Amino acid sequence: MKIKYIKSVLLILAAGMAGTIFSCTKMDEYKKYEADGEIQYPGIFDSLKVIPGRNRALVTGVLLSDPKVVKYRIFWNGGLDSLEAPLKRSGSVDTLSQIVNNLPEGPITFEIHTYDANGNKSIPMTVSGTIYGDNFQSSINLRGNREVLGSGLSVDGAVRLIWADVEPYVGVVGMKISYSDVMDMERDTIVPVQLSDQVTLLPDASIQKPITYHTLFIPDAYGIDTLTIGASQAPEVSEVSLLNNVHPVKVAESDGSRWANLLDWTANDQLKNHNGYGGTDISGGSDYKIFFEAGYGAPAIVDGKLYQKVTLPPGKYTFDGSIDWWNNGGQNQVYLVAAKGEGLPDTNELATAIGYKMVDNGSDVQFSFELSQKTTLSLGCLVNLGDNGNSMRFNSLRLYINR
Numbered sequence: 506m507k508i509k510y511i512k513s514v515l516l517i518l519a520a521g522m523a524g525t526i527f528s529c530t531k532m533d534e535y536k537k538y539e540a541d542g543e544i545q546y547p548g549i550f551d552s553l554k555v556i557p558g559r560n561r562a563l564v565t566g567v568l569l570s571d572p573k574v575v576k577y578r579i580f581w582n583g584g585l586d587s588l589e590a591p592l593k594r595s596g597s598v599d600t601l602s603q604i605v606n607n608l609p610e611g612p613i614t615f616e617i618h619t620y621d622a623n624g625n626k627s628i629p630m631t632v633s634g635t636i637y638g639d640n641f642q643s644s645i646n647l648r649g650n651r652e653v654l655g656s657g658l659s660v661d662g663a664v665r666l667i668w669a670d671v672e673p674y675v676g677v678v679g680m681k682i683s684y685s686d687v688m689d690m691e692r693d694t695i696v697p698v699q700l701s702d703q704v705t706l707l708p709d710a711s712i713q714k715p716i717t718y719h720t721l722f723i724p725d726a727y728g729i730d731t732l733t734i735g736a737s738q739a740p741e742v743s744e745v746s747l748l749n750n751v752h753p754v755k756v757a758e759s760d761g762s763r764w765a766n767l768l769d770w771t772a773n774d775q776l777k778n779h780n781g782y783g784g785t786d787i788s789g790g791s792d793y794k795i796f797f798e799a800g801y802g803a804p805a806i807v808d809g810k811l812y813q814k815v816t817l818p819p820g821k822y823t824f825d826g827s828i829d830w831w832n833n834g835g836q837n838q839v840y841l842v843a844a845k846g847e848g849l850p851d852t853n854e855l856a857t858a859i860g861y862k863m864v865d866n867g868s869d870v871q872f873s874f875e876l877s878q879k880t881t882l883s884l885g886c887l888v889n890l891g892d893n894g895n896s897m898r899f900n901s902l903r904l905y906i907n908r
Contacts, residue, residue, distance in 0.1 A: 547574045547619040547627040550601050555615065555634025558730035559642075560608050562634055564615055566601040568592070573621040579605060580616040592619070604729075610638030637724050642732055650720045650737040651677060657746040658906065662687075662816040662879065664710040664742055668703040678731065679721040682739075685711040687818040687879050695721070709879070712742045712820050712906055745822070745904040747813055747884070752794040752829075752900050754785055763788040767795065769813065771848075776809030776888060784811055786898075794829055795899040797839065799890035805836075810849045812842075812885025821907035823873045824860070824884060827900040831867040836891030839864045841902070843874055845882050852889060861887070864897065873907065 548571030556563040564579060572594075580587040592599055605615070612635050619627040652669035659665050664684070671677050679697045686692055686709045696705050698721075710716065719733040748769035749755050759765030764779035765787050766772060777783040778799060783806075786796045799806045826841050842849045844858040855861050859882060860874040884904060890897070 547571065547621045547625060549619060549627050549630050550577075550617060553601075553617070553630060553632035555613070555632055557634050557636055557725055557728050559732060560610065560636060560638045561604060561606045561730070562608060562613070562636055563729045564601060564603045564605060564617070564632065566617075566630075566632075568599040568601065568619070570598070571619075574599070574619045574627075575622050577601065577603075577617060577619045578626075579603060580618075581605070581608070581613060584616070608636045610636050610640055612636075635725070637728075637730075637732075641722075641724050645676075645720075645722045645732060646734050648675070648734075650718065650734060651680060653718075653737075653739045656716075656740045656742045657744055658712060658742050658817070659706065659746050660748060660813060660815040661708075662818055663706040663708045664712065664716065665746060666705045666707070666716070666739055668699075668705065670701040670703075671698065673700060676722045676724045677720055678723050680705075680718050681721060681733065682707065682716065682718045683736070684716040685714040687711055709818065712818055715739070715741075741908070743906050745815060745817065745906065747815070747902065747904055750795075750813075750902045753791060754793045754795060756785060756787060756793060758782075759787055765793070767811070770811050770885070771813070773808075773810045775806055776811055778804050778806050778809070783809070795886075795902065796896070797886070797888050797890060797898075798896040800834060800892045800894035803892070805892040806888050806890045808851045809888035809890075810885065811888070812849050812883040814847055814881065814883050815904075816879065816881045817876055818879050819876050821873065821875045823871055823905045823907055825869070825871040825901075825903045825905060826864065826886075827869050827903075828864065828867055829898040829900045830896070831864070831898065832894060832896040833867075834891060834894030836889065836893070837864075837895040837897065838889040839897045840887040841870055841872065841885075842887050843872075843882055843884050845880065848883055849885060849887050852887060855887070 548568055550566030550568050553566040574592050576591045578587055578589045614633045617630040653666050654669050655667045657665045677698045679695055681695050683693050716739040717736040719736055722732045755768040756765040757768040760782045764782035765785050766782055767784040772784055785793045824841050824843055840861050840863045842858050842861040844850055850857050860872045862870050862872040864870045
C-alpha cells in the first residue's frame, strides 16, 4: 500500500510539472532576452478603436513611449488576412491610424501585434467593430430622403427649406443641397443635421431653377464613409415669407383700448391717425387684422403708408390683398404698391412705382410685376381715407412667386 501511495504522489507531481513546462512554453513565445537578462515585450497600443466605413474601417490607437517598436501587423478573418505597416515616429506618443479595405459587411474583430527591429512581437491586442455595406445602403434607399415640408423666400432674399423631424436612430448626419444662385452659378452646400425644427437658408438662391438634395447617412455616431441615396427635388418656392402679414397679426404697441401699431411693418405718421396708433384694431379679441379707419371721430388719412422692405431675386411676382371688410363713406382709396428702395411714393407719384393697384368696391386686389435682377423694394399699402367714415380691413397681404 505504501508503495502504491508513493507512485500516486509521483504521478501527480509529474503531471503538475508537465503542466508547468507547457505553461512556461506558452509564455516563452513572448519572452525576449539580451545579454543582461529578460526585457519587456514591444509596447502595445492603447485606446484602440474601430471607426466603421463602407466595406472598410479605420483602426486607431495610441502607443506611449516605446522607441523599440518599428512596425505593426493587423490580422482579421481568423488570421487568414493581414496587413503590415511601419510605425511612423512622432515623439513620445505615437499613433496608429490605419485604413483596412475590402472588408465584409457585419461585425469584425482585429488582432494587432507590434514588432521591434529584431522581429520580436508584442502580446496580442484585439478590438471589434461593425462594417456597413450593401445591406445598409439598401435600407436607406427604402427609407428615402428626408422630407422637405415646405419652402419659401425670406424677406432678405434667401430660400428657406423647412425639414421634417428625424429620429436619432435613423443615422442621418446631414443633407447635401445643390442649387443655382441669382448669377446662374451652380452651388453645393452640406448642412449638418438638426433633429427637429430645422430650417435651412440658402442666400441668393435662384427661384427659377430646381433645388435638389441628398440625405447623408452614417449608421453609427461616427464613421469614415457617408452614404447617400439618389437626389430628391425640394418643393418649388411659391411665396415670399412676408412678416406678420396674415391674420391674426401681431401688435408692437397699442393704446390699450382699440388701436395698435403692427409688428414688423413700417408706418408713417399719417397712417397713425388714432393718437399715434393705426394699422390694426384690437377691440374684437385676439383675431387682429390689418385695418385702417378714418372718421367716426378720427381724422382723415392722406398718403398714409404701411410697408415692409424686401430683397428679391430675379423672377415674376404677384402682390395680393385679401379683403375682409370695407366701408366707403365717400373717399376710400387704398392701393397695393411695390416700389424700389425704402418707402412708398405719395399718391401723385404712383407712376414711379414698380406696380400698384387700387382696391375696387371692396374686392380682393392684386397686381403682378417682374424683376430682371436682384432688387430691394418696399411692399405695402398707400392709404387715403376721408373723415366721413371710411374703413379697409385685410385678411392678408401676400407676395406669390409666378412660374
